[in-house]
Amino acid sequence: MQIWYMEPYACGDRRLPHHVFPPKKISPDQLLQKSRVQYYKVDLDDTVAMKKRLSRVKAEWKVVSSDILTVNDNVPDWEEKLEEYYEPIVRDDDFVCMVVDGSCYYDVEPEEDEWIRCHLEKGDLVIIPKGLSHRFTITPKNYVQIQRFFTDRNGNIQMSK
DSSP, rough: EEEEEOOOOOOOOOOOOOOOOOOOOOOHHHHHHHHEEEEOOOOOOOOOHHHHHHHHHHHHHOEEEEEEEEEEESTTTHHHHHHHHHSSSSEESSSEEEEEEEEEHHHEEEETTTEEEEEEEEEEEEEEEETOOOEEEEEETTTEEEEEESTTTOOOOEEEE
16 A cells, blocks of 8 residues: 555546655555554455454454445446545444455545545555545546445445535
8 A cells, every 4th residue: 555645636637646746655654643544455365364364354343244346437327436436425433445456545534634645456455444534536547346344234334424
């Protein structure tokens, strides 16, 4: 995972990096201190290690179900979906997700109008704490497959705007 501060008023294609100038990267530990977002790297090719990591995450975060979300330019109403995903939201419970394939961005807002962009790739797992404003978009590759984990058996995501 790569992490950096975003320019304050990003214009144009949201799938581009939108670094501040000069670029200001931060580490996963700094992200944790600043926003409480937790990060794990999961080796998806090592099934034993992957199952152990996911088992610990599921137990710690009380996960009871999951689904797979695929976002690419074959999705019906592609442009509208990207707009919807990019709208900032605040969830009523912690959000756990892992990139299974492809890449994407999760932007988090630890302070008003201060966005931090997290570039996630295959095997990156993040936990965005409840109450933290965040949004999602894809990279110019136009493809990501994400496994989302839920604390609700029906796969409902609790959120407030």
